[in-house]
Amino acid sequence: MGCLWCAVFCSSFTAQVYAQETPADSLKLIQLNEVVVISAGRQLDHQKQRKPLSTLDEFLESSRSIKMVKRGAYAWEPTMNDMASERLAITIDGMQIFGACTDKMDPITSYVDVSNLSEAEIGSGQQGAAFGNTIGGGINLKLDKSNFKSTGWTGSLESAFETNNAMRVFGGELSYSEEKFYFNVDGIYRKADNYKAGGDEEVKFSQFEKYNFSINSGYKLAEDKSIAATLIYDEANDVGYPALTMDVSLARAVIASVSFNQDTLFGNFSNWETKLYFNTIKHVMDDTKRPNVPIHMDMPGWSETAGFYTQANLNKEKHHFFFKWDGFYNKSYAEMTMYPTNSNEPLMFMLTWPDVRTKNVGFYAEDHIPLKNASLKLSTRLAYHSNTVADDFGLNSLKIFYPEMDRTNTRFLKSFSAQYHKMLSDFHINGGLSYGERAPSVSEGYGFYLFNSFDNHDYIGDPGLNTEGSADANLSVTYKKPIFEITAGANYFHVFNYIIGMVDSSLSTMTIGAEGVKIYTNLDYAQLFNASLSGRYSISNAFKLTGRVSYHRGVDDKGENLPLISPLSYRSAIDFYKNQFSASLSIDGAGVQTNYNPTYGETKSAAYATLSASFGKRFFLNDNDLFLKAGIENIFDTNYSTYTDWNNIPRMGRNFYLTISYSIN
Amino acid sequence: MKTLKYIFAILFLSATFVSCSDDDENTPAEINPVEGLNMIYEIPATDHTVQIYSEKQNLEVGYNEISIRIKDMASDKYVANAAPSWMPMMHMETMEHSAPHSMLTNTEESTVYKGHVVFQMASNDTEYWEMILNYSLNGQQKEETLRVSVSQPADGLTKTQVFMGTDDTRYILAYVNPKEPKVAVNDLQAVLYKMESMMSFPMVENYKITVDPRMPGMGNHSSPNNEDMTYTSATKMYDGKLSLTMTGYWKINLKLMNSSGETLKGEDVTEANPESSLYFELEF
Numbered sequence: 045m046g047c048l049w050c051a052v053f054c055s056s057f058t059a060q061v062y063a064q065e066t067p068a069d070s071l072k073l074i075q076l077n078e079v080v081v082i083s084a085g086r087q088l089d090h091q092k093q094r095k096p097l098s099t100l101d102e103f104l105e106s107s108r109s110i111k112m113v114k115r116g117a118y119a120w121e122p123t124m125n126d127m128a129s130e131r132l133a134i135t136i137d138g139m140q141i142f143g144a145c146t147d148k149m150d151p152i153t154s155y156v157d158v159s160n161l162s163e164a165e166i167g168s169g170q171q172g173a174a175f176g177n178t179i180g181g182g183i184n185l186k187l188d189k190s191n192f193k194s195t196g197w198t199g200s201l202e203s204a205f206e207t208n209n210a211m212r213v214f215g216g217e218l219s220y221s222e223e224k225f226y227f228n229v230d231g232i233y234r235k236a237d238n239y240k241a242g243g244d245e246e247v248k249f250s251q252f253e254k255y256n257f258s259i260n261s262g263y264k265l266a267e268d269k270s271i272a273a274t275l276i277y278d279e280a281n282d283v284g285y286p287a288l289t290m291d292v293s294l295a296r297a298v299i300a301s302v303s304f305n306q307d308t309l310f311g312n313f314s315n316w317e318t319k320l321y322f323n324t325i326k327h328v329m330d331d332t333k334r335p336n337v338p339i340h341m342d343m344p345g346w347s348e349t350a351g352f353y354t355q356a357n358l359n360k361e362k363h364h365f366f367f368k369w370d371g372f373y374n375k376s377y378a379e380m381t382m383y384p385t386n387s388n389e390p391l392m393f394m395l396t397w398p399d400v401r402t403k404n405v406g407f408y409a410e411d412h413i414p415l416k417n418a419s420l421k422l423s424t425r426l427a428y429h430s431n432t433v434a435d436d437f438g439l440n441s442l443k444i445f446y447p448e449m450d451r452t453n454t455r456f457l458k459s460f461s462a463q464y465h466k467m468l469s470d471f472h473i474n475g476g477l478s479y480g481e482r483a484p485s486v487s488e489g490y491g492f493y494l495f496n497s498f499d500n501h502d503y504i505g506d507p508g509l510n511t512e513g514s515a516d517a518n519l520s521v522t523y524k525k526p527i528f529e530i531t532a533g534a535n536y537f538h539v540f541n542y543i544i545g546m547v548d549s550s551l552s553t554m555t556i557g558a559e560g561v562k563i564y565t566n567l568d569y570a571q572l573f574n575a576s577l578s579g580r581y582s583i584s585n586a587f588k589l590t591g592r593v594s595y596h597r598g599v600d601d602k603g604e605n606l607p608l609i610s611p612l613s614y615r616s617a618i619d620f621y622k623n624q625f626s627a628s629l630s631i632d633g634a635g636v637q638t639n640y641n642p643t644y645g646e647t648k649s650a651a652y653a654t655l656s657a658s659f660g661k662r663f664f665l666n667d668n669d670l671f672l673k674a675g676i677e678n679i680f681d682t683n684y685s686t687y688t689d690w691n692n693i694p695r696m697g698r699n700f701y702l703t704i705s706y707s708i709n
Numbered sequence: 710m711k712t713l714k715y716i717f718a719i720l721f722l723s724a725t726f727v728s729c730s731d732d733d734e735n736t737p738a739e740i741n742p743v744e745g746l747n748m749i750y751e752i753p754a755t756d757h758t759v760q761i762y763s764e765k766q767n768l769e770v771g772y773n774e775i776s777i778r779i780k781d782m783a784s785d786k787y788v789a790n791a792a793p794s795w796m797p798m799m800h801m802e803t804m805e806h807s808a809p810h811s812m813l814t815n816t817e818e819s820t821v822y823k824g825h826v827v828f829q830m831a832s833n834d835t836e837y838w839e840m841i842l843n844y845s846l847n848g849q850q851k852e853e854t855l856r857v858s859v860s861q862p863a864d865g866l867t868k869t870q871v872f873m874g875t876d877d878t879r880y881i882l883a884y885v886n887p888k889e890p891k892v893a894v895n896d897l898q899a900v901l902y903k904m905e906s907m908m909s910f911p912m913v914e915n916y917k918i919t920v921d922p923r924m925p926g927m928g929n930h931s932s933p934n935n936e937d938m939t940y941t942s943a944t945k946m947y948d949g950k951l952s953l954t955m956t957g958y959w960k961i962n963l964k965l966m967n968s969s970g971e972t973l974k975g976e977d978v979t980e981a982n983p984e985s986s987l988y989f990e991l992e993f
Binding site: 338339380382384385386389390391392393394395437440441443444445447492493550551552553554556557 | 952
């Protein structure tokens with residue numbers, strides 16, 4: 045595991061304490077639970093990171109609040125508070141992007157890489173509503189930009205190698221930045237073979253190859269005005285998904301944006317930023333390399349999104365307002381062509397996503413009010429959301445199930461949140477209440493025979509689903525001393541109209557070998573509870589000890605377990621840093637999954653623990669830096685799988701890695 | 710700013726694409742009453758001609774919808790009061806028989822006489838079909854006999870079933886609609902006749918035909934919201950609903966039940982019995 049959670053900023057509560065003093069940066073006003081520092085190219089950060097060139101997925105997994113669902117070695121799906129993609133708002137630099145795969149093989153986090161990101165901003169529950177409509181939380185992946193710093197030319201080269209799956213990583217970046225102009229170019233290439241689980245067990249179809257290229261640039265029009273543009277091209281080929289019945293031959297994204305920034309607006313507003321963006325994703329599944337395929341099928345999917353946001357801060361007496369107006373238009377289309385065994389028969393064709401056009405326009409506002417030894421944050425998001433089935437073929441297909449359905453479905457989504465923070469000498473108390481809503485995802489509303497290999501069922505969407513809403517409460521207490529800190533926190537989500545697939549035994553399966561057909565349905569409610577205890581202890585200037593244990597529970601309206609809920613899990617690490625030398629030893633584990641649900645295809649995952657270690661050293665060569673980092677993950681070559689591993693595919697066994705970064709100043 | 714313009718252009722274009730997505734307006738009806746039909750036979754006579762139209766290129770085994778026009782050469786007009794009747798006849802080597810057919814009516818268009826015939830078999834060199842037409846022209850009764858060729862449908866799919874029911878009656882069941890199946894809930898239509906004698910094929914009313922579409926190539930996948938076919942007196946056909954969830958080869962498993970609910974032909978599709986002995990085949 046790429047543990048680097050020492051890189052994680054302590055806790056939201058402390059971040060917020062500092063932020064409230066001088067709200068210079070608009071984003072600091074958004075109370076974030078966590079910020080994960082990524083930027084692979086920044087030499088300063090290397091020492092904080094146990095595994096600098098690990099995948100973005102590993103970075104995210106190392107965060108406190110995110111767990112990753114795995115279908116293979118690539119394109120893991122982030123979950124927060126035990127909720128996955130459809131209940132989260134995940135954006136890249138504020139841009140809405142939606143995966144093009146009906147089977148969730150391409151979470152949008154798979155379309156960027158550590159080479160072009162600086163950090164991941166994470167807000168739990170409605171604290172993530174600044175990024176979009178959400179239930180579980182929001183994640184914004186911030187792109188790495190020079191932002192008019194007078195650094196001149198800088199460049200770096202990085203390479204890494206991992207023994208377990210022979211992963212080769214090559215990356216480089218070049219930047220030029222001065223007061224009026226900057227540009228950054230970076231690229232990264234990764235290629236991995238099949239990995240081996242503990243005990244030298246090869247996990248077939250776990251290979252992948254991907255490259256990512258990005259350019260971003262900014263130009264100052266005047267002292268207080270600037271424009272910026274970004275372009276990201278990401279392509280993955282030959283990606284194996286051992287937990288699924290198909291692999292991916294192409295996953296390609298082009299992500300572009302232009303933005304305009306101005307320091308003030310109408311005198312009172314500050315940090316005015318406006319962005320227009322467009323992204324297009326193509327995703328092609330491939331089963332040609334699999335043996336014993338009952339029926340060969342082509343499953344391409346496309347997702348295009350155009351959007352905008354404009355945001356500004358307003359400080360008025362004690363109030364620190366942040367306003368954001370945003371909108372996007374998404375087109376999701378996916379089809380499936382099956383090739384019958386009898387080649388005289390015509391091809392079998394269906395639209396699995398019937399060209400769904402989603403329009404969403406939202407207004408977000410928050411007010412951050414510092415009080416005496418305390419602060420209060422109020423926020424709201426109000427959004428108009430509509431879905432339209434643009435393709436007649438697709439509409440007629442869905443009408444087989446829903447003869448009365450309308451082509452267009454509109455809803456009004458609301459979110460309100462109040463978060464209070466109080467400081468009592470060394471104690472920080474943080475509590476909040478909020479309510480948020482989300483519209484069903486394209487698959488939940490309009491999916492047509494989407495096969496889920498986890499529970500072995502075909503899924504069909506329901507365009508008439510009710511809006512899902514969630515009332516949540518969170519409370520945490522932190523005891524903080526300069527060398528010592530401990531936090532106990534918990535949150536509870538009461539989710540109304542919880543959307544989940546329920547078996548309809550009257551329906552006949554489409555996928556050969558599937559057990560049945562599920563229809564996305566609203567449960568009356570579901571309850572999710574998460575609690576954690578975490579601490580940090582600075583033994584000396586050089587040694588630091590961290591630890592965290594968390595408990596999770598999720599039940600539906602009948603008290604049955606919800607799927608993909610974490611068992612008791614823990615992590616602990618000791619980090620050493622002195623004289624440009626760093627080392628760490630970390631343990632990562634989980635208890636037995638006692639609360640699982642076989643109805644959703646779950647089996648009890650066993651307890652496990654893995655131990656990892658890393659060593660790093662920074663060398664100065666003239667003005668340049670050479671940074672070496674080596675490590676061993678899963679030292680005892682444990683064969684294990686966790687509750688997030690799709691179909692219990694075992695995780696990687698013992699793995700040695702080495703990264704080299706050379707930066708030229 | 711150029712990039713900005715470009716983005717605007719993209720936004721504008723995408724908006725345009727959305728706004729012009731459905732523009733298939735209905736074109737006004739043509740005056741030609743046999744528009745879209747093929748004239749498959751023309752019988753020349755001294756003072757008139759008889760024209761026979763079909764939507765197919767030729768007559769085929771199964772359900773054929775036929776339109777007939779009679780043109781009076783003297784007036785150069787199509788006749789509206791010919792009151793025609795017809796009789797298909799199969800001449801086999803050892804016997805002769807007719808085929809189920811409807812009356813010819815001109816309710817939609819006064820000069821076009823419409824009806825259907827269900828051919829049970831194809832013609833060949835030694836066994837052939839004849840169509841005997843009787844009609845009146847300017848007060849005179851006429852009869853024409855036309856030798857027609859009937860071929861098996863080119864797609865080789867079973868859309869007509871001739872079978873013996875458990876009541877020892879021979880039935881003829883022929884698929885009518887949808888002519889162009891869609892991935893949707895289709896209006897399913899069929900005609901059912903019984904064979905009373907070699908020459909008499911009356912229509913069967915008030916029976917029921919159950920519908921169970923399956924894809925044998927997809928593990929016998931079926932679809933929801935199908936409706937069994939029941940008799941509609943207005944159309945004199947059996948109407949039901951047929952849901953098709955994807956394109957491809959479908960086997961529409963059927964069961965014929967009489968008005969007291971007894972099964973005359975066909976079986977339920979189960980794990981053990983993947984198909985009924987009474988079925989239609991579709992490909993699209």
